[in-house]
Amino acid sequence: MRSLKSNRLYCFSPPVMIATFVIETILLVYTVVRYKMSPLTRIVAATLALLAVFQFAEYHVCGHSFIPASWSRIGFVAITLLPPLGIHLVQQLASKKSYWQLALAYGSSLAFVALFGLDETIFSGHVCAGNYAIFQMRSPMGGLYFIWYYFLLFCGIGMALYYAGKAKPNIRKALFLQVVGYVSFILPTSIVNALNPQTLSGVPSIMCGFAVSYALILTFGVVPLVLKRKDSK
Numbered sequence: 571m572r573s574l575k576s577n578r579l580y581c582f583s584p585p586v587m588i589a590t591f592v593i594e595t596i597l598l599v600y601t602v603v604r605y606k607m608s609p610l611t612r613i614v615a616a617t618l619a620l621l622a623v624f625q626f627a628e629y630h631v632c633g634h635s636f637i638p639a640s641w642s643r644i645g646f647v648a649i650t651l652l653p654p655l656g657i658h659l660v661q662q663l664a665s666k667k668s669y670w671q672l673a674l675a676y677g678s679s680l681a682f683v684a685l686f687g688l689d690e691t692i693f694s695g696h697v698c699a700g701n702y703a704i705f706q707m708r709s710p711m712g713g714l715y716f717i718w719y720y721f722l723l724f725c726g727i728g729m730a731l732y733y734a735g736k737a738k739p740n741i742r743k744a745l746f747l748q749v750v751g752y753v754s755f756i757l758p759t760s761i762v763n764a765l766n767p768q769t770l771s772g773v774p775s776i777m778c779g780f781a782v783s784y785a786l787i788l789t790f791g792v793v794p795l796v797l798k799r800k801d802s803k
Contacts (some may be wrong), residue, residue, distance in 0.1 A: 584632050590782050591625035594618055597789045605797040610662045614793055617655050621785055623648040646686045653722030654679045656752070660726055663744050663796060664733035675722060682715060727752050744795040751787035 598618040605611050627645030630637075654675035661667055685692055692711060727749050734745040 584629050587625050587629040587632065591622050591629065593782055594622035594625065594785050597785050598622060601789055601793060604799055605793065606800050606802075608797065610659070611797055613655055613659045613662060614788060614797075617652060617659065617788065618785055620648040620652055620655070621781055643686050643692075647683050650679050650682045650686065650719075653719060653726065656726040656748075657722065657729065660730045660733065660745065660748060663730075663741055663748065663792070664737055665741075666733055675725075678718060679722075682718070685711070723752060723756065740795045744792045747787055747791040747795075751784040751792070754783040754787060755781040 595618075598615055601611065601618065602615055624645045627641045627648065630641040631645065654672070657675045658672060661672070730745040730748045734742045734749075737745060
């Protein structure tokens with residue numbers, strides 16, 4: 571694997587990656603310490619933890635790790651579990667359970683997780699391009715993976731909007747904020763890709779860089795509306 575390095579501070583450079591990791595870790599600890607444990611709390615905590623893990627893995631890929639291939643695998647395992655967790659979160663917020671939807675979402679994600687964990691040829695290399703990391707996945711798996719990824723993200727958005735229509739005020743607001751959180755990283759990533767098509771190869775890095783906004787919306791927007799604080803009766 572090859573890596574291009576620079577000493578300049580870019581928007582998704584290693585120092586920013588580690589800073590994002592610290593922010594998301596603090597949000598995780600804050601949520602676990604402040605709110606009573608529940609299925610919804612566990613989903614939120616898992617989401618924040620996986621976002622932090624990807625940033626930590628990406629930092630090592632673009633930092634000084636001697637095993638960047640292993641860190642690439644760890645990072646992709648982390649972000650692969652995020653779309654089904656998003657669908658699960660929406661269902662928990664709306665108190666709607668569709669086991670077949672969850673089974674398909676988690677089942678397909680675990681298939682990719684197994685691929686990243688067991689297939690030593692899944693990644694052909696990586697490039698740290700200053701602004702973001704490029705993970706080079708062998709064809710045609712890269713294209714199939716991102717079609718699957720975006721499909722689940724938009725399913726989560728569609729479900730949240732659908733359930734919000736008949737939800738109670740607080741739940742409706744939480745579901746709308748969940749949509750805002752998704753848009754907060756999908757839209758900027760899409761704009762960057764449109765302005766510079768070369769960034770398409772760096773979508774995981776760019777999207778997860780913007781996803782810190784989702785972590786903040788989740789922690790300070792969605793969570794206070796639906797979770798009970800530990801100091802409450």
